Amino acid sequence: MLDLVESALFINLATLTILLLFGWAVWSLSRQEFIQEAWRRLQQNTVAMVCLGVIGVYVAISLADSLVVPLKEGVAVRNYSLVDLLYKNVPQEEGYSAPFAKTTYKTLNAKPLKGFHPLGTNVLGEDVLRETLKASRTAIIVGGVTCLIAIPIGLTLGILAGFYGGWVDDTVQYTYSVVYSIPEILLFLALFLVLGQGLPQLCLALGVATWVNLCRQIRAETIKHRERDYVLAARALGVSDFQTLLRHILPNVMHIVVIICTLRFSALVLSESILSYIGIGVGAETSSWGFMINGARQELAREPSVWWVLVAATGALFGLVLAFNILGDAVRDALDPKLRTR
Amino acid sequence: MLTYLLRRVFYTLPIILGVMLLTFFLFFMVSSPENVARKQLGKNPSPELIQNWLKTHGYDKAQFINLPFDPKYKPDQPWYESQFTNHMRATLLFQFGQSDVNGEDISQRLLEGAGPSALITLPAFIMTLLVTVSLSLVIALYRGSYLDWGGMFICVLLMSLPIMVYIIAGQWLLGLVLRYFPVFGFAEGGDSLRFVLLPVVIGVLVGLGSSVRFYRTVMLDEIGQDYTRTARAKGLSERVVLFKHVLKNALIPILTNVVADLPLLILGSLLLENFFGIPGLGNLTVFAITELDFSLLRALVFLGSLLYIVGLLLTDISYILVDPRVRLE
Numbered sequence: 001m002l003d004l005v006e007s008a009l010f011i012n013l014a015t016l017t018i019l020l021l022f023g024w025a026v027w028s029l030s031r032q033e034f035i036q037e038a039w040r041r042l043q044q045n046t047v048a049m050v051c052l053g054v055i056g057v058y059v060a061i062s063l064a065d066s067l068v069v070p071l072k073e074g075v076a077v078r079n080y081s082l083v084d085l086l087y088k089n090v091p092q093e094e095g096y097s098a099p100f101a102k103t104t105y106k107t108l109n110a111k112p113l114k115g116f117h118p119l120g121t122n123v124l125g126e127d128v129l130r131e132t133l134k135a136s137r138t139a140i141i142v143g144g145v146t147c148l149i150a151i152p153i154g155l156t157l158g159i160l161a162g163f164y165g166g167w168v169d170d171t172v173q174y175t176y177s178v179v180y181s182i183p184e185i186l187l188f189l190a191l192f193l194v195l196g197q198g199l200p201q202l203c204l205a206l207g208v209a210t211w212v213n214l215c216r217q218i219r220a221e222t223i224k225h226r227e228r229d230y231v232l233a234a235r236a237l238g239v240s241d242f243q244t245l246l247r248h249i250l251p252n253v254m255h256i257v258v259i260i261c262t263l264r265f266s267a268l269v270l271s272e273s274i275l276s277y278i279g280i281g282v283g284a285e286t287s288s289w290g291f292m293i294n295g296a297r298q299e300l301a302r303e304p305s306v307w308w309v310l311v312a313a314t315g316a317l318f319g320l321v322l323a324f325n326i327l328g329d330a331v332r333d334a335l336d337p338k339l340r341t342r
Numbered sequence: 343m344l345t346y347l348l349r350r351v352f353y354t355l356p357i358i359l360g361v362m363l364l365t366f367f368l369f370f371m372v373s374s375p376e377n378v379a380r381k382q383l384g385k386n387p388s389p390e391l392i393q394n395w396l397k398t399h400g401y402d403k404a405q406f407i408n409l410p411f412d413p414k415y416k417p418d419q420p421w422y423e424s425q426f427t428n429h430m431r432a433t434l435l436f437q438f439g440q441s442d443v444n445g446e447d448i449s450q451r452l453l454e455g456a457g458p459s460a461l462i463t464l465p466a467f468i469m470t471l472l473v474t475v476s477l478s479l480v481i482a483l484y485r486g487s488y489l490d491w492g493g494m495f496i497c498v499l500l501m502s503l504p505i506m507v508y509i510i511a512g513q514w515l516l517g518l519v520l521r522y523f524p525v526f527g528f529a530e531g532g533d534s535l536r537f538v539l540l541p542v543v544i545g546v547l548v549g550l551g552s553s554v555r556f557y558r559t560v561m562l563d564e565i566g567q568d569y570t571r572t573a574r575a576k577g578l579s580e581r582v583v584l585f586k587h588v589l590k591n592a593l594i595p596i597l598t599n600v601v602a603d604l605p606l607l608i609l610g611s612l613l614l615e616n617f618f619g620i621p622g623l624g625n626l627t628v629f630a631i632t633e634l635d636f637s638l639l640r641a642l643v644f645l646g647s648l649l650y651i652v653g654l655l656l657t658d659i660s661y662i663l664v665d666p667r668v669r670l671e
Contacts, residue, residue: 174357177357177360178357178360181360181650182364182643183646185612187643189643190365190368190369190639190640194372266501273504278613278631279631293504293507293510297506300510314503318502321503322499325502326498
């Protein structure tokens with residue numbers, strides 16, 4: 001089992017599967033005229049397109065860190081991601097060194113550096129830029145996979161509850177009211193303690209907390225559409241319930257999914273960093289901006305202070321979250337002009 | 343009015359029951375007590391040691407009903423003695439029992455922690471409310487101007503930073519460089535002010551961005567309504583229109599938003615308390631996480647949910663006070 005999970009083929013296939021799932025989602029959305037029109041509106045928003053580009057860069061980095069190449073290292077075979085390959089020949093230093101520095105960060109006995117580090121090195125002498133890049137993969141995975149977990153649950157339950165009403169609606173409403181009434185942070189913590197640490201567990205825990213919001217909104221939107229003429233016409237023509245849901249209602253509520261996921265993404269990335277910071281997020285072997293900030297926290301008080309780890313992690317995190325915040329607003333304005341923040 | 347209140351209270355009962363069931367599911371069924379025991383007892387404990395631990399913490403009972411089909415059936419105990427009934431009874435009576443880690447009385451710890459937490463969260467809560475509502479009113483007054491645009495931009499920037507960056511920056515700048523505040527610690531009585539001030543300021547700053555943005559949207563929605571036009575047509579000044587008419591009507595969404603923060607009033611902010619060494623409930627939660635204290639976290643989850651549910655109930659009641667049109671359908 002462990003061999004399979006760690007084999008390069010499996011990792012690459014899993015990455016491609018997730019990528020394909022997202023690609024398929026985008027493709028099926030883009031066939032709708034409504035979405036095409038929203039996309040044209042979004043394209044006129046220069047700031048939003050810049051943010052989309054920034055997010056694209058982050059996604060490309062995380063993709064480069066997700067695809068691995070198996071390389072023989074003595075007897076053992078180790079998986080190198082594309083980012084690792086890039087840094088394969090950059091040697092580890094002996095402790096802190098400032099960005100662009102030529103020597104290690106010490107007042108006495110500073111040693112010359114073996115390599116070039118644009119963002120300096122951390123306490124172990126590892127390149128900070130490499131760690132920052134690797135952590136962006138964690139952030140993107142947490143946001144993306146959490147959405148992949150939350151969307152099917154929230155969408156299915158929300159549509160069914162809104163369409164059928166009655167006891168189905170009551171059950172779904174009751175379920176999400178219960179989950180909703182546990183404060184979010186406590187729900188995460190409880191799920192963590194129960195599931196244990198790790199990237200998949202983190203995504204699952206965040207997904208369990210995220211679907212509720214989606215389900216509520218989808219349910220409300222479905223109720224609005226249920227009584228519309230086009231649905232009544234479909235039913236009058238004898239279209240089955242399943243076909244009505246799939247062909248007529250689903251496309252008309254999909255924009256809610258897009259809005260909520262883009263708006264939610266930044267919160268997910270922030271949650272990941274905060275949880276990792278407390279020490280219960282992803283495991284210690286996975287890089288995370290939260291870990292980097294935690295490690296850098298004590299070092300500010302040093303004399304002279306070590307600031308670059310904190311700045312690198314915060315800057316990378318800030319860039320991604322800001323881009324998603326701005327894009328989320330723009331996407332909402334483009335898809336749902338009624339919700340526009342004037 | 344009274345029937346509405348009674349019905350509303352009655353509706354929350356199944357939700358509370360659901361939370362109790364969910365906590366049972368999470369803490370007793372998903373994670374088996376044997377695993378908890380193993381984690382608590384360190385590496386490779388003997389089976390007797392585990393059994394002993396389970397027994398002292400009440401995990402050796404049958405899971406749902408003490409009847410012969412249960413693997414943990416105890417013939418000498420009545421049929422209703424089970425983990426499930428114990429859990430339900432304990433949470434209903436607020437008898438949370440003892441901590442899994444150090445055997446301390448949980449209720450006692452919760453009571454001790456509530457005070458210091460409230461000392462931070464209560465001022466932060468009130469200040470946040472005042473600051474965000476007045477800021478959003480000012481921004482709504484100058485809508486469409488550079489002030490509006492700049493304010494919204496700053497809000498998005500504020501929203502994009504995690505709370506620990508605020509704390510680290512605040513501690514470093516105000517505590518270490520300028521030496522205005524102590525960085526860590528807590529004191530009882532009047533002396534506590536020194537320690538509380540910085541966490542409160544950071545607490546206000548963290549929630550600022552999203553709240554101001556949301557309230558501004560709410561205000562602008564109200565400004566677009568007919569009654570605002572009527573008020574202006576009567577010749578009222580913009581200030582009176584905003585503060586008397588718009589603010590009053592914007593209260594409902596603001597109230598809803600505020601209630602979401604209510605459980606944090608008692609539970610405190612995990613990171614703020616952890617960073618500044620304030621012995622409140624937030625710190626207790628972090629302790630429960632790092633020490634894998636299941637019974638403590640169970641109590642905290644239940645208590646937090648209960649507070650939230652009560653908060654939602656209070657909002658619904660306050661809706662009737664603010665808006666006479668609101669009635670339960």
